[in-house]
Amino acid sequence: MIPAQTPEDRPAGQARQLPPATVSRLTLYLRTLNALLADGVENVSSDALAESAGVGSANVRKDLSHLGSYGTRGVGYDVANLSRQIAQALGLTHEWRVAIVGAGNLGRALARYAGFESRGFDVVALLDADQMVIGTEIGWLRVSDVANLESVLESTRANMVVLALPAQVAQSVCDRVVEAGVHSILSFAPVALSVPEHVNLRKVDMATELQILAYHAQRLQEPGLERDRPGA
Amino acid sequence: MIPAQTPEDRPAGQARQLPPATVSRLTLYLRTLNALLADGVENVSSDALAESAGVGSANVRKDLSHLGSYGTRGVGYDVANLSRQIAQALGLTHEWRVAIVGAGNLGRALARYAGFESRGFDVVALLDADQMVIGTEIGWLRVSDVANLESVLESTRANMVVLALPAQVAQSVCDRVVEAGVHSILSFAPVALSVPEHVNLRKVDMATELQILAYHAQRLQEPGLERDRPGA
DNA sequence: AAATGTGAATTTCTTCACAGCC
């Protein structure tokens, strides 16, 4: 009978489900907005945002329109307000406590990465399986034994986990993390992990990125070598 | 008008431009195939590949069909052959020499990351601006002075560059890299870089990934407006 | 005049479903 909810229905600022492509671009806009904010800039156009994110301006406007109408025609967007709206839509007003599993080269680099702290992500634990590493201090954290994963997650109330460990052990640690009730996982392990439906898993894979570059590079590099037909 | 050219036109093994989404999945299939190869498995079905890459099997078949018909109906794909075909399509038969700029935590982690070497990417140089770090050995490499970027890129014949440096200096180093003739760049700097048309730039951004996780986590966590209570 | 917000058109990507081959 009554439609579930018309757009005007929802409390201002409470967007319904955003398209995935939009979500990832919103993070880019947010970064630009925060830089502008630091510079004291008050207004920004969709064109300027598009430029700094490397997308089209119509795309920016459509993305932002999913959050509501926060722009002013003829003027642009208020930097401070839009930054706030995006942060809220992305859930960055919550407190996120991140545990990093794996204190190898990558895990250590991540633990010290200033970008996390400055964006509202608190690194609350660093764990490893190597007895030589457990107990040492890295950054301002003491490395915990991954054998105690469950209790560390609980005592630190971590609600996100970053996996920075070898492919061989990634799945089993991942299972324990899920079992322990953490449902947001970012994996750097070069392997596909399987998780239950309700778990959010994202992957970052550096070798994959290089391979994609290789594909494009190769195609530029041999423009017409063995091509029977020159040009289009 | 006459269609440009039919698929049968192209020399076997010389694929036409692949859709971007396909390229990134091919890297996943390749990883699985190489693992199977190491295990001595000879055949694999699109279903099995789909499972290990976390996509649908029709998607796998469509992706692979862009390379040509390398499967056998009723049987599946020959692991060794398919691995070779994908590697070739991705341009991994070339020799890729990677220079890493920035020997901070992340740069060091990348320099030691075994995943690169094992996938045909040769890390040939590591550069930094810090006099305390220049000249020290990390992994197999001696850290060079980024002031000599151009000559290092030339002498090592690097054809890819990984940027692992702070946002403030990323653009200027990026410009020098492009000017020096390297057209494939993977950036870990949390900033949008602008490059000429013909340069391939990819970005990996850890803070962005966490923000996307935060968005999804928040939605699960939100005390449902019209959501069922998560009790099951 | 300037720039947003948005339906409509377009392109790209995914999924379906089944013919064809082993």
Add this chain to the structure above:
DNA sequence: GGCTGTGAAGAAATTCACATTT
């Protein structure tokens, strides 16, 4: 029977273009 390869259908994302507002 089992599994690939692929047109056709469907869904998602992007781009266009312009009415609308300041």
